[in-house]
Amino acid sequence: MRKALIGLVALIILGVIGFLALTSPSAYRLIRAEASTPDTSRTPNAENGRVLFFAGGCTSCHAVPNNPDKLRLGGGYALKSPFGTFHVPNISSHKQDGIGSWTTADFIRAMREGLSPDGRHYYPAFPYTSYQRMSPGDLSDLFAFMQTLPAVEGRAPDHELPFPFNIRRGVGLWKLAFLDGKVFTLDASKSASLNRGAYLVNGPGHCAECHSERNVAGAIIEERRFAGGPDPEGRGIVPNITPHPSGIGGWTATDLTTLLKTGETPNFDTVGGPMGAVVANTAQLPDADRQAMAEYLLSLAPKQGFKKPE
Template structure:
């Protein structure tokens, strides 16, 4: 009996040690890869940073609610999900309340690894599963642009998550399962514009994060990517954006590029809600980038859209 008890205690200790080892941010770095570094002796390109900022739709979630200046990134938006409510943080260049005290390396690590400068895991409500595709140079430019914005005082409240989702350390296991640590790799068989569109859609644009179904762990189901899914905040269904008849099948590239600029659909309707916020950002992109995104999206495998509960 005593030997059995000692064995159980030893097993529990090894289990705890194993959990702590596997869920450490440094363990992810060893198993996957270190976050990339920008090119040496390179000055940040603020105009490219501005493009990455609007491609990423940073204002949609991080702008302080109930104020007109969308470049005041004080956070505070409450993002409801099946796992609880996440309160979007301040990412203005405020030294104490935002990211003004961060280094470029801190920012790149957060975007690639979902890890804070003080070594905590970020929850994947922050879509680093897409941002990891971005190049280090683009992230360096984005960070430099964000540092030119106004500092905003104040911090968002803590997340409201039930057990076991409130155990932040457990995110380390989620990352090992669903965060591959890979940056975007161009397809040499495709055109430069197609590759640019693929990069913008899958990286900074993080379009699949909303327009896909997710599994019970909250990760995107690969064979349902871009085919729509339930709105995570319970507001109905997010539409299919593959070229299926239930999605954007039959649209011309020019029509999709127009939607990304003006919000107008080929049926003379106008998008609203969260997609309206997206369009306010994509409208700031160069025409060539919107056209590239349209080219890529219309090349996706057609998939039937999510129907929702019967």
């Protein structure tokens, strides 16, 4: 009996040590072996950063709720999910309450590795699974632009998450399973515009984060990427955006670029809700970028859209 008890205690200790090792904020970088560091030889391009800012729809979540100035990124929006409620943080240039005291390296590491400057894991409600595709240069540009925006005082409340999701350290295991650490690479067999669209949709635009089904761990089901899924906030179904009859099958590139600029659909309807906020951002992009996004989405393999279980 005593030997069995000692063995059980030893297993528990080894399990705790293993958990702490694998969930350590440094474990992800060691295992993925890819550092996220800025290129100090180039000067950040804030104008490129502005384009990426609107491609990413940063205002949709981080703007102060009910404030007409969408460039006041004080956060505070309550994002409800099956795992609890996440309160979106202040990412304004405020030095105490926002990210004004961050370095470019801090910002890149947060966006690509989901780590805070003090080494804490960010929950993947922050879509770094998509932002990891962005190049360090583009992230440097994005950060440079964001630092030109107003400093907003105030911090969001803490997240409201039940056990075990409130154990932030456990996110380290989630990252090892679902965060591959790969930057977007060009497909030499595709046109420059299609590559640009793929980058914008899969990187800063993070379109799949809403338009895909997720598994029980909250990660995107790859074979269902872009095929739509249940709204994580319980507001119905997010539509299929593949060229299947249940999605955007039959749409033209002009139809899609019009939607991304004005919100108008081919059947003379207008998008609303969260997609309305997306359009408010994509409307700020150059025409060529909207066209590139449309070209890429129409090149996707058609997939049957999500059907709500009876």
